[in-house]
Amino acid sequence: MSKSTKIEFGNFICKFGDKDLLDFYDEIVGPTFLGKERSIKYGISTYFFKDVELINLGTIDDVEYIGLAGVFGYDTHIRRHQVRDKSTGNIKRDFKSLESCPTAKFLLILNNHRLVYCHSPDGSPKMSQFRYATERFLKAQTREHINKIYAEVKKESKAEGLAKPKKTKLQISEEIPMPNLTLNALSCSDDISLFMDRFEVLSDIEIVFTKTNSETDTEGLFVGIQDVQGKISSSKSVLKHHNKEGLNIDAAKTHVINASSQGNQFIKLAGKDSDGLGIRGNNEDFKIKIVLENISDSIGRAAKDIFLKFMDLVKSGSIVVQPQNTKVDDIISRISRSINGISDE
Numbered sequence: 001m002s003k004s005t006k007i008e009f010g011n012f013i014c015k016f017g018d019k020d021l022l023d024f025y026d027e028i029v030g031p032t033f034l035g036k037e038r039s040i041k042y043g044i045s046t047y048f049f050k051d052v053e054l055i056n057l058g059t060i061d062d063v064e065y066i067g068l069a070g071v072f073g074y075d076t077h078i079r080r081h082q083v084r085d086k087s088t089g090n091i092k093r094d095f096k097s098l099e100s101c102p103t104a105k106f107l108l109i110l111n112n113h114r115l116v117y118c119h120s121p122d123g124s125p126k127m128s129q130f131r132y133a134t135e136r137f138l139k140a141q142t143r144e145h146i147n148k149i150y151a152e153v154k155k156e157s158k159a160e161g162l163a164k165p166k167k168t169k170l171q172i173s174e175e176i177p178m179p180n181l182t183l184n185a186l187s188c189s190d191d192i193s194l195f196m197d198r199f200e201v202l203s204d205i206e207i208v209f210t211k212t213n214s215e216t217d218t219e220g221l222f223v224g225i226q227d228v229q230g231k232i233s234s235s236k237s238v239l240k241h242h243n244k245e246g247l248n249i250d251a252a253k254t255h256v257i258n259a260s261s262q263g264n265q266f267i268k269l270a271g272k273d274s275d276g277l278g279i280r281g282n283n284e285d286f287k288i289k290i291v292l293e294n295i296s297d298s299i300g301r302a303a304k305d306i307f308l309k310f311m312d313l314v315k316s317g318s319i320v321v322q323p324q325n326t327k328v329d330d331i332i333s334r335i336s337r338s339i340n341g342i343s344d345e
Contacts, residue, residue, distance in 0.1 A: 003121050005295045007306065009186040009288050009319060010115040010127060011263030012108055014138065015211045017177035018233075021113055022331045024142075028179070030054070032134075032141040033068045033108075040136050045076040047125075047133035050103075053299050056339050057109070057307045066110045066335050069303035072130050073103035105295070106130065107303045109310070111332055112321045114263075115183065116306050118295060131183035138179040146172050182210045185287035186319055187260040187267075192286045196253050196269070198279055201246040204270040205256065209237040212264045246271070260286075261320040288318060 014021040014029070021029055032038070039048040052070030059065070076099075083094045104124040107116040117127050150169045157165045196202065209225055229237045241247055259265045260283065269281045292309060296302045313319040 003294055005121060005292050006119040007290050007292060007309070008117045008119070008127055009263075009310070009313075010117065011182075011184045011186060012113045012115045013182040013184065013210055013212065013264070014113070015180050016142075018211075019177075022110065022328060024145075024176070024179075025110075025331060025335065027145050028138060028141045032137050033070065035141070038137045038140065040133060040140075042074075042132075045074045047072070047074045047129070047136075049137070051299050053303070054335070054339055055300055055303050056336060057304055060311060063111070064332065064336055065307065066332055066339070067303055067307065068108045068110065069299050070106060071103050071299070072106055072125060072133070073101055074125055074129070074133075075099070075101050104130070105299070105302055105306075107306055107310075109307065110335065111324060111328065114186070114310065114319070114321065116310050118292075118302070118306060127183060127185065131181055135179065135181040138181065142176060142178055146176055149176075182266075184210070184263040184266055185283045186263045187257075187283055187286045188288045188318060189257045189261070191288075192257050192260060193253055195281055195286045196249060196256070198273055199249060199269075199271045200274040200276075202249050202252055202269065202271040203242060203244050203246060204268070205241040205247065205252060206268040207239040207259050208266040208268075209239070210264065210266070288313070 012021070016024055016028075033049060033052045034054060037048065037050070039046050041047075050071040050073065052068060055067050055069050057065040057067050078098045078100045080096050081093065082091055084090070085092055100123075102123045102125055103120050105118040105120075107118075108114075109116070115127075115130075117130065146169065149172050150165070150167075153167050153172070154165045209229060211229070225237055225239065228234075241252075256267055256269070260267055267283055269279075271279055273279050290309070290313075292306065295305060310319065314321055
């Protein structure tokens, strides 16, 4: 019997101040996913990573791709408080609790920071829950790394006969800022167009710019905004369009599709339909969703299969990925050598 798996895609934008995900791969990102098992409690649930692997996904067009793949899930309890008595039709109190553990497979492609998120047919955490838990895990590892550096500084300072450490923990923390993780769903241009066709009056467009990874948007307007954003150290910038009588929907479609193509912006739309009823939408309403049959239970095999599907979507233009800078290529090459057991020393 075949098993259908719903798959979503996201842009995994992790910033350590002005630095990117891969700038702290060895010290923070790698250990967060591949080190000791981590868990965090949120309400009655406990989030965790399991069976995470660093995988060589293969070489396409002379580019070697590396990814982190594994299982994300949470332990929780499903609770009921009342049932309907079938014999009498009455509602009666009947409290019961059942343990449950929804899971999802994920692949984080390190070359371009794209996330492929595979929902289990039996129920899965939302991608927003993955973002929340991952940021918490990254912050915990960052604190551990800062504490480790501070302990080494104190030890060295003591050996040199200094009365105080050469650096304070605050100074080290300023050099290694806490990570901020944004996970924007990747959108489909056809779905954006269909969604926007529902508007009789499109009154508001809001585009929220977050700091990007190691890539730059291709539309001139967005390049300019991101350039200013970097120069003034803005963590978030917002572009708004408003006309209560209605914006030009056809022109707005092109603008919104270009803004959403790389997943670097969060988009909000508002207006009214032909009946005068309010409509609101965002990236979640027009995100790319596909279904694959019989994904392997093996993390390594599943990762390679869904990566090839991701690359098919890139080739077709459904997903846009800009070339990364040479710094990213160098880091990926070094990580690849570590997978193959080749030391850089």
